[in-house]
Amino acid sequence: MGTTYYLKTPLQNEDVSKLRAGDIVFLNGIIYTARDAAHKKLVDLMSAGKNLPFDLNGAVIYFVGPTPPKPSEPIGSAGPTTSYRMDSYSPTLIANGLRGMIGKGERSQEVIDSCVKYGAVYFGATGGAGALLGKRIKSSEIIAYPELGPEAIRKIEVEDFPVTVINDVLGDDLYQKGRAEYEIK
Amino acid sequence: MREVDFNEIVSGVKNLINYTSANLPKDSIDALERAMNEEKSPVSREVLRQILENSQIASKEFRPLCQDTGLAVFFIKIGDEVKIKGGNIKNAINIATAEAYKESYLRASTCHPFTRANLQNSVGYNLPAIIHFDIVEGNKIDIEYAAKGGGSENVSKAIVLPPASGTNGIIKFVRETISKAGSNPCPPLTVGIGIGGTFEKCAISSKHALFRDIGSINPDPEMAELENIILEDLNKLGIGSMGMGGTKTVLAVHIESNPCHIASLPVSVNVQCHSSRHGHITF
Numbered sequence: 403m404g405t406t407y408y409l410k411t412p413l414q415n416e417d418v419s420k421l422r423a424g425d426i427v428f429l430n431g432i433i434y435t436a437r438d439a440a441h442k443k444l445v446d447l448m449s450a451g452k453n454l455p456f457d458l459n460g461a462v463i464y465f466v467g468p469t470p471p472k473p474s475e476p477i478g479s480a481g482p483t484t485s486y487r488m489d490s491y492s493p494t495l496i497a498n499g500l501r502g503m504i505g506k507g508e509r510s511q512e513v514i515d516s517c518v519k520y521g522a523v524y525f526g527a528t529g530g531a532g533a534l535l536g537k538r539i540k541s542s543e544i545i546a547y548p549e550l551g552p553e554a555i556r557k558i559e560v561e562d563f564p565v566t567v568i569n570d571v572l573g574d575d576l577y578q579k580g581r582a583e584y585e586i587k
Numbered sequence: 588m589r590e591v592d593f594n595e596i597v598s599g600v601k602n603l604i605n606y607t608s609a610n611l612p613k614d615s616i617d618a619l620e621r622a623m624n625e626e627k628s629p630v631s632r633e634v635l636r637q638i639l640e641n642s643q644i645a646s647k648e649f650r651p652l653c654q655d656t657g658l659a660v661f662f663i664k665i666g667d668e669v670k671i672k673g674g675n676i677k678n679a680i681n682i683a684t685a686e687a688y689k690e691s692y693l694r695a696s697t698c699h700p701f702t703r704a705n706l707q708n709s710v711g712y713n714l715p716a717i718i719h720f721d722i723v724e725g726n727k728i729d730i731e732y733a734a735k736g737g738g739s740e741n742v743s744k745a746i747v748l749p750p751a752s753g754t755n756g757i758i759k760f761v762r763e764t765i766s767k768a769g770s771n772p773c774p775p776l777t778v779g780i781g782i783g784g785t786f787e788k789c790a791i792s793s794k795h796a797l798f799r800d801i802g803s804i805n806p807d808p809e810m811a812e813l814e815n816i817i818l819e820d821l822n823k824l825g826i827g828s829m830g831m832g833g834t835k836t837v838l839a840v841h842i843e844s845n846p847c848h849i850a851s852l853p854v855s856v857n858v859q860c861h862s863s864r865h866g867h868i869t870f
Contacts, residue, residue, distance in 0.1 A: 424630070439703065469651045469694045478692055479651040484738045484771050506829060507738075507771035528637045529738065529773040529829055530862040532654040533609075533645035551705045552654075552694055564637070566630070566831070576630075577770050580832020584628060585825030 412460025413501040421523050421567045423574035428562040433462040435556040441491035455546035462502035467552035477542040479532030482506040496522045518573045525565035538563045589726040591870045593673035599868050600683035605691045607864045609649045611642040614800040615863045622835040631833030653862045656693035657734030659684040659716040666725035680716050688713040731798045733865040742768035745790045745855035764856045770830020773860035775838045781855040784845035793857035796841035814840040
């Protein structure tokens with residue numbers, strides 16, 4: 403197992419560059435939620451030269467479509483969705499300041515290359531642990547595209563949100579390394 | 588002819604959906620605990636620990652186990668000596684689905700295939716339910732339910748092999764499908780395999796195979812043996828829990844086979860994530 407870090411968002415360059423595939427990170431602070439539909443809208447805004455609904459510099463995006471909150475709670479269950487559906491959009495966001503992504507599942511080589519080139523990391527959270535992860539979210543506010551329902555962009559505040567570094571700034575990939583270690587040919 | 592009240596079905600199915608959303612069935616918990624004890628990778632063991640802790644939180648606080656509360660999938664066996672008083676069974680299932688998903692704050696995940704617009708305000712909340720009917724002898728109605736998530740469904744595959752491919756062809760197709768899926772379908776998995784029938788019959792069989800309790804023995808000894816062979820083969824892939832690397836990629840392999848055409852060997856692989864939310868109720 404790797405090193406354990408507690409990091410605050412927005413992420414600083416020195417935070418991102420010390421992280422290695424396999425490290426455990428507990429994130430604290432503001433992060434933003436977005437799935438495929440919201441990513442498409444963000445990239446469309448950028449190509450039209452318009453402002454985004456949040457500041458990308460040092461930002462972390464969480465790929466999640468939570469369940470509706472119960473009346474007394476900030477958010478429902480909120481585990482990661484499969485990340486490859488965001489692969490065609492992530493490089494543009496990384497090139498413009500995005501420093502962290504949270505999801506599950508392998509990323510494309512283009513995303514991994516963008517992480518190396520611009521200094522960003524891809525974190526994995528435990529898929530299917532939606533109840534556990536939802537409890538680490540202390541507040542949630544829809545800041546764009548409410549019409550997308552579960553896919554709206556939310557500004558959420560997390561406390562000790564547990565993630566694992568999958569792809570680091572050196573181009574290492576925990577999925578490949580982990581699998582190679584245990585594969586029996 | 589025995590009569591069952593429409594409202595009794597609606598309320599029974601609602602309870603089943605509500606309960607299943609927050610309570611992982613015992614067969615799944617047992618299988619995950621066994622996997623955690625046997626897993627060699629410490630990273631995968633930690634993932635399994637989180638998955639089990641998640642199931643405790645969900646159950647204790649009545650929260651959805653996963654934010655992907657799935658499409659509602661049903662297999663229904665209707666006895667030929669029972670009728671429903673006050674409505675038809677398809678309506679009962681759809682009403683129960685919409686009401687349970689809304690009342691328990693589960694996610695509405697059905698959308699239009701092209702516009703991708705959520706159907707909650709047009710067709711209904713998480714509607715339509717996916718329902719497979721069968722007519723059987725007797726005076727009972729048996730309803731099996733699972734909440735089927737999208738991530739594992741996305742890596743599922745069907746193929747019609749030439750008969751000469753045989754058992755080795757089936758094993759190879761399953762291995763390629765699970766290998767390519769990698770971390771995406773949220774392993775450790777249950778792998779449902781439909782063999783034989785027609786193109787659609789084997790796909791439905793592979794889905795139904797996922798409803799069987801993990802750890803149960805296939806009543807067909809030949810299929811039980813093939814399940815063990817494929818399970819061992821898949822656990823050599825090294826994918827591990829959530830793809831972190833490990834020795835427990837698959838918890839169980841379930842096969843359902845059907846007679847097929849002399850020219851064909853249809854094979855379907857339907858994948859279930861570790862959060863195997865399933866249950867059944869009889870009226």
